[in-house]
Amino acid sequence: MNSVQIDKQKQIGDIVSTVKLASLLFTGIILFKYIFTGDTSQIGYQSLYYEMISILLPLLILLFIYFVWTFSTKNKLSSKYDNIVNKGETFLFILLFSIIIYISGANESNYKFLFLFIIITTTIQSGMKHGMITAIISSIIILSMDLVMMPASEVNIYFENDLILAGIFILTAWPLGFYVKIEGEHIKKLEDMVNFDGLTNVYNHRYFQDKLKEKIEIGRKENKPVSMIFIDIDYFKHYNDLYGHQKGDNILRELAEIVTKSVREKDVVARYGGEEFAVILEDTTERETLEIAERIRANVEETYFDGEENQPKGKITASIGISVFPDKAKDELELIKSADDALYRAKFFNKNRVETYTSILDDLKKNIDDKDIELVTSIKTLISIINAKDRYTYSHVERVVIYSRLLADKLKLSEIDKSNLIYGAYMHDIGKINIPKEILVKRMKLEKEEWEELKQHPDNGVEIIKSVESLKDVIPLIKHHHERYDGKGYPNGLSGEEIPYLARVLTVVDSFDAMTSNRPYNRRKSYEEGIEELRKCSGAQFDPEIAKAFIEVIESNAAFL
Structure with a gap:
């Protein structure tokens, strides 16, 4: 009420x-x-x-x-x-x-x-x-x-x-x-x-936020889980561009009906925004939520939508992300963020799939000594603090992790190297915890002294994680991800194969996302411009073989990007 x-x-x-x-x-x-x-x-x-x-x-x-x-x-x-x-x-x-x-x-x-x-x-x-x-x-x-x-x-x-x-x-x-x-x-x-979305006749964003707070409070008091499902229509912009917004609105209405029929009566279905829908499921475990989410995905895939044959994959499909309170999030804001992260991964990995939220460092805890668990938890907290200081760093890290997964598969890295690359991608900017917020979010070009201070973040990051034995193989990635193939990078001016291989991989991914993202002091390049920059700087800033492989990864995912 x-x-x-x-x-x-x-x-x-x-x-x-x-x-x-x-x-x-x-x-x-x-x-x-x-x-x-x-x-x-x-x-x-x-x-x-x-x-x-x-x-x-x-x-x-x-x-x-x-x-x-x-x-x-x-x-x-x-x-x-x-x-x-x-x-x-x-x-x-x-x-x-x-x-x-x-x-x-x-x-x-x-x-x-x-x-x-x-x-x-x-x-x-x-x-x-x-x-x-x-x-x-x-x-x-x-x-x-x-x-x-x-x-x-x-x-x-x-x-x-x-x-x-x-x-x-x-x-x-x-x-x-x-x-x-x-x-x-x-x-x-x-x-x-007031509470319902006029187009789809499911609850609107405002009601969703109010209801989520209420359900989280009940879950906290009664020690019961609260799950969330985020649903996004794949290639919806392509459909709108092809058929117009009126036809697109029909798709939204049909999808809302499918989702409502696929969940239980007590679940709260809402239009979160645009082509994105959300479901709140009280007293529901991750396994139960996964089953419901998979049912939604399958029902969307099996339903015929007018004009879907002209979609990139010949079907209207949906990508879905799920998360659970309190296992994966401590409050409603984290629950939304984690479910959204899971959705982002689902869309990136070929779409038309369900992804559950997983924290990279939570996965790491399973493979480290008990004595290091507290340190890894502290690292996670530090990363959260950096994200709060600089929203660019947060979204940047998420994208770099996803790019790194894709590139690792393209390069056929071993499971150990793939894990180290992903851990490195997640923690490569952890040294920014010591960088003042005024420098991180400055809209003008940095002064020389400010730039020198920012260049300390690789060494700062190494100092933070070096006491964790299980992360020793990640140290080279954090320390050297700003080295250049031609030897003009920092902090040590290494060149060519002197730079650890995984650090060279991370440099390509990190640089591409930096070029193609909105930065406080830099104009965002298009993906085509970013690819052209990778080609232009191959052999100078980037390892040419790695840059070539990553360009192929980006081009194969161009429809999503």
Whole structure:
């Protein structure tokens, strides 16, 4: 329930509680009248005077207790108890009013209208059904009193009059309940307009963010996992360019329907933005989430979409990334980021696939000595700090890792070399932790002193990881990824094969991404310009064989890039 709904419910609760308190005050006034008027005929004999006091005093105490309860405790109760509390209150008020009416003359009482208070409040609070039930019960009570008190009367004038009053009770509950129903439906439509995406009829981004926070809080309190699925349509820009945005909108609507039918009823499906959809799955493990994500992927692939034969692979497909709280993320922001990272990998690795989020350093923990686990955890924290200081570094590292995986396969590296290359790609900028943020994000060209300080980051990075025995083979990559093939690089001016092979690989990947990314002080080159720069600098800045292999990797993935 969002804050607007909560505020509305609180206001209604306050109004209803005020009316109920007023009805209790009226009840007290009625009792006072019959105690202090001196007309003992209405309450029997003088001996009953003290009995009435014994009724009045508890009533005043109950009035005070109800006042405190209504405006403090009640609003803090869990919603699952609201229905029970409301039914209990209604029963007690009906019982109390019945007693007051009986005491004040039963069938002759002038206070039968008291039932209108509880009929009105019940209808407003709980709807037409409960209001009508309360009206019927109230009518039965007053008509029963008429029949019991004057059983032998030929003409029961009280019964005839109270039939009219019973009709008033019902006519009060029915139209008021109908109004409450109409208003509720109208509010629901307004909420749908606010919470739902107008194009796809699934939840929108704003609702998704609110719901995710709520589910994460529940998961944290109840120690249950919360999973996330990110879905992105492959080559959607190509489809839009070919057929236009109206046809593209049809694809979005169809995909939203497929996703909704592929997940469980309790799962939250939302359009995250553009052609990207998200699903929140509470109390769902990674294995269960993987099965659901694979079902979505398969259903999309098996569905025919108009014009899909002209897509690059002849089909409309989707790439999917998944992550799980708290195993892979400590809060909702990390859950979104990790699921998005997994999606990015799924799109990069041929698309039409499901990828689960994996942290490179978490994988590393499985293969290192126990004594080094704490150090690796610290390294992960340092990388997070760098990412927070400089958003370019974060996205740059993610892309360099993906490029390195692809290039490692192209170069047919051994599993050990492939792992070391990926670890190096992930940690190659860790030495930037010691570089001031003003230098990292400076939009103008660096001064000579600033440039010299930035050039220290390879050596700084080595100092950070050198105590971890399991990372000793990664040190050359971190130290030498800014060396040049012609010997004009830093920090040691190595050239040719003096530069460790994996460092030469990383140099090509790192430089290409730097050229083709938005930097604070540099214009982004297109991928075609980046490839041309690789060719131009082969044999000078880059190992020519490695540069050639990487160009082939980029060109084979040109449709995604």
